[in-house]
Amino acid sequence: xxxxVITNDNQLCVSGCGQQETIDHLIIHCTIFGDLWNLIKFWIxxxxxxxxxxxxxxxxxxxxxxxYAPRRSFLHLVWLCCIWVL
Numbered sequence: 001x002x003x004x005v006i007t008n009d010n011q012l013c014v015s016g017c018g019q020q021e022t023i024d025h026l027i028i029h030c031t032i033f034g035d036l037w038n039l040i041k042f043w044i045x046x047x048x049x050x051x052x053x054x055x056x057x058x059x060x061x062x063x064x065x066x067x068y069a070p071r072r073s074f075l076h077l078v079w080l081c082c083i084w085v086l
Contacts, residue, residue, distance in 0.1 A: 027054050033086050040082060
């Protein structure tokens with residue numbers, strides 16, 4: 001970094017995949033971290049299509065169980081824990 005300017009090399013994804021790091025890339029599209037969601041969905045029994053934006057991903061993941069509030073709370077916690085780890 002020189003005079004507060006971030007170089008192109010410092011904007012790349014921390015996983016080393018070579019793509020520019022954005023929130024959508026890191027959480028959904030990254031070949032390393034994005035694949036984590038398929039494993040998590042399999043583990044908890046959620047079957048859904050992954051959206052292209054993080055806000056839609058959160059909404060779909062949490063509400064995939066329908067209106068059952070305790071299950072939604074559990075999925076909310078799982079989603080937030082996964083984001084924290086990433």
